[in-house]
Amino acid sequence: MVERRRVKVLDNTVDILMLFLKHKKPLGITEISNLLQTYKSSVHRILTTLKYRGFIRQNSETKKYWLGSKFFSLGMLYQQEFKLQDLARPYLQQLAAECGETVHLAIFDELDYTKTVTIDKIEASNRLSISPSAGSQTPVHATAVGKVLVAYSTHEIQETVLTSSLERFTENTITDQSGFKAELKEINEQGYAIDDEELEPGLTCFAAPIIGGQKQEVVASFSISGPRVRMFDNQTKMIDSIKITAHQISSELK
Incomplete structure (x- = not known):
């Protein structure tokens, strides 16, 4: 029923916009057409409309397209709410200062539960060049924030992730279903997750869930990230700190 109610041109428009999110750079009509395997004329019509309405802008020299000011306005409105x-x-600022490492706050991508979206990032004294920026997406199965979200989520979401391609x-990186399922069980029992160089070589993260709402469900997760040696040298202290922080934030949401 939902499939029949979808509007194809809107689907195509969203597909184009998601390419900008995925590739994080300006794109040309031919590039977009090849990536989506669709007609250039269709891409051109959609981009022309988005450009007219201020959602897309075009570089006059390269002729490539990028997000327009309307998305900034919508993003600011969303952030306010x-x-x-x-x-x-x-x-999280206190946690970053205490541990001296970068902290990320993440939620599920509501359109794709196999990904997380970083909604806040707090740099500490030890800055990281390879950690995700605010607004970026990361795979749930290869990140501590993602694994925590899945471990504390519903059975339906867990099955969606478990039956997806674990790249x-x-x-x-954990790429087999049984191994990932065992990992989720362990995370749920201990109250935190570890990403031990599972997404980026040299990068280790410890993460914990934020529980809230009327049903006391997982609403977000956060992590401390740093070089592997430094993180495991301070593992006990950092895990104690993220557990305390998780409890403090979750208590505010009761």
Whole structure:
């Protein structure tokens, strides 16, 4: 029923916009057409409309397209209404200062539960060049924030992730269903997750869930990220700290 109600041109428009999110760079009509395997004329019509309405802008020299100012306006409006960041930020800033490492706050991508979206990032004294930026997407099965979200989510979401393609990013990425299922069980029992160079070589993260709402469900997760040696040298202290921080933020959402 939902499939029949979908509007094809809107589907195509969203597909084009998601390419900008995925590739994080300006794209040309031919590029978009090849990536989506669709007609250039269709891509051109959609981009022309989006450009006219201020959602897309075109570089006059390269002729490539990029996001327009309307998306910034919508993003700011969304940010104003998204209170979780405001509520969590003081606690996450304290955590970053205490541990001296970068902290990320993440939620599920509501359109694709195999991915997370970073909604806040707090740099500490030890800055990281390879950690995800605010607004970026990461795969749930290869990140500590993602694994925590899945471990504390519904059975339906867990099955969606478990039956998806668990892509390998490093030698440590968990790519088999049984291994990932066992990992989720362990995370749920211990209350935190570890990404041990599973997405990026040299990068290790410890993460914990934020529980809230009337049903006391997982609403977000956060992590501390840093070089592997430094993280495991301070593992006990950092895991204690993220558990305390998780409890503090979750208590605010009761």
